[in-house]
Amino acid sequence: MPEVKFEVDVDRAPDEQPGAKPFNRWHPDVPAAVEAEVGETIRLEALDWTGGQITDADDPNEVRDVDLTQVHYLAGPVHVEGAEPGDLLKVEFHDMGPLNDRSEFGFTGTFSQQNGGGFLTDHFPTAAKSVWDLSGYTVSSRHIPDVRYEGKIHPGLAGCAPSEELLAEWNEREQELIDKHAADPESIPNHPTGEAEPGVANPPTTEGALMGEMDPDEADAAAEEAARTVPPREHGGNHDIKDLSIGSTVYFPVYVEGAKFALGDFHASQGDGEITFCGAIEMAGYADVEFDLVKNGMAEHGIDHPIFEPGHRGPHFEDYVTFCGYSVTEDGEQRYIDSHTAYRRASLQAIEYLKKFGYSGQQALHILGTVPVEGRQSGVVDVPNACSTLALPKGVFEFDVSPGNLENRADRGDLLVTDEPLQ
Numbered sequence: 001m002p003e004v005k006f007e008v009d010v011d012r013a014p015d016e017q018p019g020a021k022p023f024n025r026w027h028p029d030v031p032a033a034v035e036a037e038v039g040e041t042i043r044l045e046a047l048d049w050t051g052g053q054i055t056d057a058d059d060p061n062e063v064r065d066v067d068l069t070q071v072h073y074l075a076g077p078v079h080v081e082g083a084e085p086g087d088l089l090k091v092e093f094h095d096m097g098p099l100n101d102r103s104e105f106g107f108t109g110t111f112s113q114q115n116g117g118g119f120l121t122d123h124f125p126t127a128a129k130s131v132w133d134l135s136g137y138t139v140s141s142r143h144i145p146d147v148r149y150e151g152k153i154h155p156g157l158a159g160c161a162p163s164e165e166l167l168a169e170w171n172e173r174e175q176e177l178i179d180k181h182a183a184d185p186e187s188i189p190n191h192p193t194g195e196a197e198p199g200v201a202n203p204p205t206t207e208g209a210l211m212g213e214m215d216p217d218e219a220d221a222a223a224e225e226a227a228r229t230v231p232p233r234e235h236g237g238n239h240d241i242k243d244l245s246i247g248s249t250v251y252f253p254v255y256v257e258g259a260k261f262a263l264g265d266f267h268a269s270q271g272d273g274e275i276t277f278c279g280a281i282e283m284a285g286y287a288d289v290e291f292d293l294v295k296n297g298m299a300e301h302g303i304d305h306p307i308f309e310p311g312h313r314g315p316h317f318e319d320y321v322t323f324c325g326y327s328v329t330e331d332g333e334q335r336y337i338d339s340h341t342a343y344r345r346a347s348l349q350a351i352e353y354l355k356k357f358g359y360s361g362q363q364a365l366h367i368l369g370t371v372p373v374e375g376r377q378s379g380v381v382d383v384p385n386a387c388s389t390l391a392l393p394k395g396v397f398e399f400d401v402s403p404g405n406l407e408n409r410a411d412r413g414d415l416l417v418t419d420e421p422l423q
């Protein structure tokens with residue numbers, strides 16, 4: 001087994017970890033907690049993205065009340081010897097998995113519209129939760145009957161620290177969007193309507209910030225400008241790509257000396273789009289990673305975003321039921337080649353379809369957020385309609401889910417849903 005260079009205790013809070021503290025903001029000055037050489041394979045462990053706020057208890061209020069200023073808790077930063085700005089950091093994911101000896105469950109949530117919201121929050125405004133059993137790579141949930149499959153394990157979040165200049169650029173452009181929304185909410189086409197949270201972007205905040213091993217005197221000032229880990233950006237970050245699984249190799253742009261690589265937000269499985277938002281099957285986990293460098297690789301390959309080569313482990317599904325959506329809203333408004341709307345419509349078609357087999361809408365939502373569904377931008381040229389598709393693997397169900405098989409309909413109960421308001 002590779003040396004565990006970042007270890008977590010899942011029974012303790014993030015700021016009470018016995019070893020190096022995790023961190024939850026992007027800033028070039030968060031000090032490296034781990035040193036690694038090129039060619040060395042090391043193991044990194046990470047808490048689940050919320051830092052243990054959501055347990056395996058049958059209590060959906062944990063999702064409703066989650067403190068989102070704290071996310072995501074990351075392992076690292078790793079100082080890779082010899083990495084310099086302009087390089088590509090090659091990261092080979094040799095292995096990854098749940099922390100089976102300490103934490104054998106995963107969870108999926110639907111955020112309350114007042115705390116988190118999400119892709120389909122106008123359709124699912126109420127917080128809900130499902131708990132998953134992790135048996136090796138096979139997953140099942142006591143809250144979603146007749147679904148059992150091999151998950152597609154991956155870190156939702158991985159990347160290198162931004163430079164001071166890049167951080168300033170992120171803050172400037174995201175604040176512009178926030179200002180634009182404040183001046184004219186209607187100018188942001190795909191933002192959920194009404195009082196829905198979250199905002200269109202999350203500006204820096206010291207609330208909930210944990211800056212790893214940074215000196216407490218400096219940590220507050222850094223947190224005031226440090227980027228939240230919510231969106232993916234040029235460095236990678238929270239890209240939630242399900243195919244970044246075991247055996248894959250990722251090339252991350254390097255912006256600071258030593259790269260300061262970090263990862264976290266492990267998912268036992270996820271569907272393309274992570275449409276549940278809270279999220280995939282979330283869990284604490286580990287990854288065994290080996291580093292190499294492509295010197296000056298950003299300029300030589302013309303790349304300033306991550307690129308990756310997927311692994312081969314699978315799971316591999318052969319048969320799918322595929323749903324189509326176009327860029328026309330639920331209210332019949334014609335949008336111009338808008339893949340976001342098209343994917344939402346494809347997702348809603350799949351949810352209505354699964355309801356006919358006896359699942360609740362919330363159960364169907366959690367199935368689509370966690371099963372390795374394939375989401376595609378099938379067409380982006382046929383004005384005015386984009387076409388997006390969502391392909392649902394049939395093999396994850398313990399019955400035939402093809403059209404014409406509604407004799408397989410059964411009462412399949414519901415998730416843990418709360419209708420109590422936020423406290």
Ligand code: ZN
Pocket residue numbers: 049156265266267279280282
């Ligand atoms: Zn996640």
